[in-house]
Amino acid sequence: MKLKIVLSALCIFSSGAGYANAPQQAKINAVKKIYADQLNEDLMGIDILKLHASPELRKLIQKRDAIAERHEGDMCGWVRPVLIPGSDYDVRASQIKYSALPNGRVRAQAKNFGKSFHVDFELQCDAQGCKIADVYDPSSYKKELTLIVRNGTC
Numbered sequence: 001m002k003l004k005i006v007l008s009a010l011c012i013f014s015s016g017a018g019y020a021n022a023p024q025q026a027k028i029n030a031v032k033k034i035y036a037d038q039l040n041e042d043l044m045g046i047d048i049l050k051l052h053a054s055p056e057l058r059k060l061i062q063k064r065d066a067i068a069e070r071h072e073g074d075m076c077g078w079v080r081p082v083l084i085p086g087s088d089y090d091v092r093a094s095q096i097k098y099s100a101l102p103n104g105r106v107r108a109q110a111k112n113f114g115k116s117f118h119v120d121f122e123l124q125c126d127a128q129g130c131k132i133a134d135v136y137d138p139s140s141y142k143k144e145l146t147l148i149v150r151n152g153t154c
Contacts, residue, residue: 024100027123030130031098031106034121038083039093049082054124054131060145067152076154082135084110085117105136 030052038048050061068076084091089112096110101120109118120136135141 021100023125024104024106026125027104027106027121027130028098028100030123030125031108031121032093032096034132035083035096035108036093039089039091049132049135052132054133057132057134057142057145060142060149063149064145067148067154071154074154082137082141083119084112085115085137086112089113 034048034052037043037046037051047061047065050058053061068079081087091110091112096108099107099109101107105120105122107118107120109116111117118137120138121132122134122136123130124133125131133142
């Protein structure tokens with residue numbers, strides 16, 4: 001009888017843990033898709049961050065892009081790759097490690113030309129999937145975009 005109670009408790013506990021991890025797994029899968037798209041040569045030239053951004057983050061990126069267009073020919077100091085640091089990359093999707101953080105974010109970490117990097121993602125998820133609400137590398141990219149938009153210049 002005691003064995004049945006213990007086994008029942010373990011079943012309940014383990015099934016509950018599976019449900020608790022489901023939202024985090026959806027977030028991890030979303031970040032995997034983001035990097036798969038980033039590394040897909042067929043999608044080169046597409047702003048993958050904007051493609052997977054929440055509506056609020058997408059609006060900030062669009063405003064940033066409009067500022068850059070107004071200053072065509074100038075190299076805006078804030079133009080930089082966010083998902084993978086550097087002007088080029090040798091990382092493959094299979095080399096990126098993903099983990100759920102205690103604060104609800106998802107971390108992607110890898111090496112690019114031998115140099116370690118990590119990027120943390122804050123995601124908003126609903127029935128349609130997960131979208132990027134913010135990116136931390138290590139500070140908030142959303143805050144950085146807000147300042148760029150507020151200043152309105154390169």
